[in-house]
Amino acid sequence: MPLNFTLASRNLFHDRLRFVATMIGIVFSVVLVMVQMGLYLGFGDMVTKMIDHADADLWVMRDGTKCFEDPSLIDARKQGAYQAIAGVASAEPLVIGFSDWHMANGAITPVFIVGSNLDGPGLKPWDVTAGSAQTLRDEDAVAVDKTYYERLGISGLGAKAEIRGQPVKVTALTDGVRSFTTTPYVFVDMSRARTYVGIPKTYANYFLIKLKPGADAAKVASAIREQSPKYEVLTTAQFRERSRSFWLFGTGAGAALFAGALLGVIVGTVIVAQTLYSSTKDHIDEFATLRAMGSSNRYIYTVIIYQALLNAVAGFCFAALIGMAVVFFTRSGALPVVITPWLMAAIFLLTVVMCVVSAFAAILRVVRIDPVVVFSR
């Protein structure tokens, strides 16, 4: 181990109280950044969950649709025309919209209806843990997520309620199909979905297009647009990106998360800079002695940079443990914190950069050392 590294580590750990204070600062800062960015990723995943689980290659929607939850209407009678386009395997309408769930005790709560054709590709409930998606063909059947028992005033399969005055019965339960808006999703057959959200039979909100193998998506999209000039045709990836951009940046939610992360970086930088500076000041005689002994400035900078890196590594390790705990405890929450290996690596890099940048103040202090002070102390 290089001796300047030994000197750096011993000086760092010598003052345990200051080291602990530094660690608290770094851990607070890094955890803040980690959680904010984890929320950003989690939010990004959450807002596109429906798009990700739909069995579609292309989405047809009203021009200017901002996100999946934007319930603009399109003409459902175009189904036959779309299916006739070369390369299209199927074109299934999808109906979505808000409605009211009337509980047995008379209470009302808003729900988000998702209705698709159960016989073709579409958007059907996934992660079904009780009952079956096939039961949604039954006259009053609905599927809900079990995390919403309390919100919906139900206790399991067979529970009854009303939507828009129509009786409904829970025949399928999902696990983890949660909405970031906290409004429960209710999966139903498409024909009843129109009734529940109050739109005529001739309308839907989307067409989900499945392509035949080898079909050119751009050509199919162009053909659809020729038939319906006021509609947009997006690939699943494009629609996912549009939805994510809308919720993250159109609403300011993403900016708020980034601002929180930036705050974390600033707090961390200031804390590390302050502690490194005061540590350097406390050891200034030693640095002056090094200088008197003929050490180059670079050698002294290395000692300080080693201290910064040690702070970064130790702080990051503690923060990573806390971050993983946060991921574990929020995994089934309304907004899970998602920390991917890439995010972890990026935050480690950020921590290192933050600590090294923080060392500049200490280095500036050391640059001004006059070695002659060793004779007067």
Add this chain to the structure above:
Amino acid sequence: MTSPVLEAIKVAKVLGHGAGQVHALRGVDLSLRGGELTLLMGPSGSGKTTLLSVLGCMLAPTSGTVSVCGHGTADAGPEVLAQLRRDHIGFIFQTYHLFPTLTAAENVQLALDVRGEAAAKARPRAEDALARVGLSHKLGSFPREMSGGEQQRVAIARAIVSNPSAILADEPTAALDTENGQAIMAILADIAKEPGRGVLVVTHDPRLLPFADRIHRIEDGLIVGVETGPARKAELRAASAGPR
């Protein structure tokens, strides 16, 4: 006569500005020769430490020239001066200036580490230097675990480990009792016997006179006397009384 390892010619140093200006050195000439222990003696405020700082390439003279092993220091930047110190000068300070978080061996090894010497070579050299000052048994001790005399011996080992041509010691015995002070001076006198290595000791303690080969007396920034020291005289006497 050997060429000087350190030489100051008509060195003047003005400290401060305006009304607070102090003429710390007023045209000093001093040569430190290899194989000699030179004492620089004078009362407080006479300019001893300022001269030591100038000779040690830590302070630039206002006028005059300083050379270290033949290298002039005029117009040299901080990094060049640091390199001159690194290559040619070892320092011993009154208050030792050891690194409290490093062991004795590590403190000595540090002097080689700043010179870029690999640890595998530096460690045995550090141990040899500590053996030379009688501290083989204290390699792993931290400064807080050693007496003042032992700490000063570690500082001497640190100063000599890189084989510098000049060793500059600032009041090396001032913080020690008589017995330890004499022991430290005996070590320094022994080191000064090596040809090509000069030791300059700044002191105002007359008890150190017996160790001196040469004595420079300084007052008010001027060298007011240079005399041959008792050690040198004894050596000359021994030489002249040699085999007949």
